[in-house]
Amino acid sequence: MGIRIRNKKSLIRLISIIVLSIAVLAVPSYVWAKDNTKYLSKMYTSKMSPIIMIPGSSATENRFDSLVDKLNKNTRTKHSLLKLKVYNSGKIVYSGQLNNRDTEPIIVVGFENNHDGYSNIKLQAKMFSQALTDLQDKYRFNNFKGIGHSNGGLIYTEFIENYLSDHDVKMKKLMTIGSPYNFSERSTRNKTEMLANFIKNKDKIPQNLIVFSIAGTQNYTSDGLVPENSVRAGKYIYQHRVDHFTEMTVTGDDAQHSDLPQNQEIINLIQDNIIDKTNKKMNPARMQ
Amino acid sequence: MMRKFADRLVWFRRRLFFRASRETMTILIPFLIIGTFSIVIANSFLTPSGFGASILHIGDFVDNFKVINRVLNLITSWTTGLLALFASFKNAEVTARLKHNETRFVGLAGMITYIILVCLPTGVLPLKMPIDSSPLAAIRGPLSIQGLLLGLIVGYLVAQIFSYYEEHGKVGGNVEYKFLWPISISFLMAIIFGGFLLWLNNIGVFSALSTGIRSYSSQKDGLMLTIVGSIMTGILNWIGLSGPFDYSDATQSSVLASQNAIYALQHNSIWKVPYPFSQLALYHSYATYGGVGATLALMIAIVIMTRNKKDLLTVRWGLFPALFNSNSILMLGLPIFFNVVYLVPFVLVPVINMLVAAALITMHIIPPVPFPVPNGTPGPLIAFVGTSGNFSALIAGVLILAMDVFIYLPFVKFNNHVNNIYRLTHGKEE
Structure with missing residues (x-):
């Protein structure tokens, strides 16, 4: 084929631009592609599935220490415990340690701002989202389970509706313990702003999430602090939205609001419902 | 044989529609260049998950340019994003000019006709909604460069309606009243045709087509x-x-x-x-x-x-x-x-x-x-x-x-x- 090249200069220029830009971009692309594959492969092959706990208002990241102790009692596999404290400045301080071979560690996320109230819960949910990003960067898990005591359950709900989709992670289960979805309102007819917003945004909750809402009772209406009806209001958010929503009531000893995390009945519920089956098999505590 | 084929192509290119369309496209080019550069810069370099930010590991840094990113997207939506609309306007005008007809009214008439035509079938009333509410997204496609052919055709047809009226209608009186009829006829035709499309949409023709294609191509x-x-x-x-x-x-x-x-x-x-x-x-x-x-x-x-x-x-x-x-x-x-x-x-x-x-x-x-x-x-x-x-x-x-x-x-x-x-x-x- 007789081709007469009409614009030698332009051609050389064009080809050099194309080749050069491809060559220049190829180098960082190569690095990125390698990095990205490594990242993806860590994500997909990761067997880690932590249980991430959020304490209620006024509590710190040490809130669940005795619960974890009780969970680990009589079990062959001990869940390691990692604690995070998120400061208002965004700084995150880690304490405790993850056992390398532990596939189901417990991670507690506490906040410097641990105050009550809807505006604080919004802030805490955002901080939790940042903490989760940090945790995923460090440990590359692709799924987790959540437990929230009291306001911790509200923080979780706020997080699930507003931030969960930003993360490349599957949230498998959520257990809220004595979480006052309607704050201190005794009647669900008076919906607080928070509850109204939770209900409005319920479509953002992933349908495959499995949710347990646990209420404690000292008398027939309250656990001494939170009205039972306020805990029950969770059904307006989760029922008919997620595939499995279970409500449970715990009575008897240690059913007072602040005692709930140490309540043996609740620890049994956590072992039955939240902890992965593979771990349970090796766990003689439930076979007694 | 090739010679004949070439002659044939030249003959086609001489047809009024293609002559007008080529000129219209020429007019659109500067706007298109600005819109295209904006979106490429925004997508490839200023989006945290985009190519530039990813490979240079500057995703967090780029996050600071959210406003610029949004402005660039805005420029694109109002240039390439409305290219078919502009085409309906300009093609009506250019066609009228090539036919030596009145050009002052036909462009606007073409553009509004096009809006009616693309809004009707989707049931969207854009004036009542904020620009990025989701139903409006349905007409974004036909208004943008993706609807270019439609825009050109509508502009051309409106110019033809005007021209028919100028040749056969009673010409007289002031221009502002003279063109009331062809404008109304253009709108009416858009309503009839748009209504027909709406009816097709309502009986499920389009959704059946698109789900059919989609399920075929994804499974x-x-x-x-x-x-x-x-x-x-x-x-x-x-x-x-x-x-x-x-x-x-x-x-x-x-x-x-x-x-x-x-x-x-x-x-x-x-x-x-x-x-x-x-x-x-x-x-x-x-x-x-x-x-x-x-x-x-x-x-x-x-x-x-x-x-x-x-x-x-x-x-x-x-x-x-x-x-x-x-x-x-x-x-x-x-x-x-x-x-x-x-x-x-x-x-x-x-x-x-x-x-x-x-x-x-x-x-x-x-x-x-x-x-x-x-x-x-x-x-x-x-x-x-x-x-x-x-x-x-x-x-x-x-x-x-x-x-x-x-x-x-x-x-x-x-x-x-x-x-x-x-x-x-x-x-x-x-």
Whole structure:
């Protein structure tokens, strides 16, 4: 084929631009592609599935220490415990340690701002989202389970509706313990702003999430602090939205609001419902 | 024989609709250039998950440019995003001028007619809604460059209605009252035709069509399907409509692509994946260098072959976006739209590329492409990035690009030939 090249200069220029830009971009692309594959492969092959706990208002990241102790009692596999404290400045301080071979560690996320109230819960949910990003960067898990005591359950709900989709992670289960979805309102007819917003945004909750809402009772209406009806209001958010929503009531000893995390009945519920089956098999505590 | 064919093409190009359309497209080009540059910069460099930010690890830094990113997107929405609307306006005016008719009213009439026509079938009343509320998204497509052909046709038809009225209607009185009738008739026709489309939509014709196509293309995976999709995309783009595999979803990971990725990760190898001939693996990785129709090769062929200053300028302006797979400047500037000479390579080159790539994949010379790539990755690098940096994929990509240049060369030559005849027989109109 007789081709007469009409614009030698332009051609050389064009080809050099194309080749050069491809060559220049190829180098960082190569690095990125390698990095990205490594990242993806860590994500997909990761067997880690932590249980991430959020304490209620006024509590710190040490809130669940005795619960974890009780969970680990009589079990062959001990869940390691990692604690995070998120400061208002965004700084995150880690304490405790993850056992390398532990596939189901417990991670507690506490906040410097641990105050009550809807505006604080919004802030805490955002901080939790940042903490989760940090945790995923460090440990590359692709799924987790959540437990929230009291306001911790509200923080979780706020997080699930507003931030969960930003993360490349599957949230498998959520257990809220004595979480006052309607704050201190005794009647669900008076919906607080928070509850109204939770209900409005319920479509953002992933349908495959499995949710347990646990209420404690000292008398027939309250656990001494939170009205039972306020805990029950969770059904307006989760029922008919997620595939499995279970409500449970715990009575008897240690059913007072602040005692709930140490309540043996609740620890049994956590072992039955939240902890992965593979771990349970090796766990003689439930076979007694 | 070729001579006759060329004459035939010139005859076509002399038809009023094509003459007017070419002139209209020329008018749209500066706006298109600004809109295209804006979106390429925004997508490839200022989006945290985009190509530039990803590979340079400046995602967090780029996050600070949210406002600039949004402004650039705004510019694009009001330029390329409304290109078909502008086309309906300008084409009505240009047609009227070429027919030596009154031009002052026809443009606006064409534009409003077009709005009525595209809004009616979707049941959207844009004036009542904020601009980015979701129902309006339904008419974004037809208003943007994807609806160019429709816009041109509507503008042309409105000009014809005006012209019919000027020739046959009672002319008299002041202009502002004189044109009330043709304007009303244009609107009425848009309402009737739009109503017909709305009725089709209501009885479920469109949704059945689109779900049919979608379920077909997402469930099955095979070379045949990807090739058919590519041919459809090529032809539809050539007439100014968007096809099933368009640029916008080039990097969106489809179900098949993520299954490929998971398989590759589980088995720690990219060589055997369940769907080696998926859209991402073949079409986006090897068939769209420079956008639909592999137009990067066309640009090189033009620079080799042509002396036409205008075409060379178009290549110069089109190069930057084409490196990031956006070829709309070339589509209007050369033009490729409705240019019969370029139809054949525009549709065929991607198919040949995919066949070559599929053959190389089958022979295990290059791996299939399992991993998603960042938004706005340059065409020749998609396979390289998507295979986690496989060098044979990169080299294969460059060789395929060179092959494409040779396929395009004779067509560029013939196009020059047609242009010359056009210029010789009809003066210098362009």
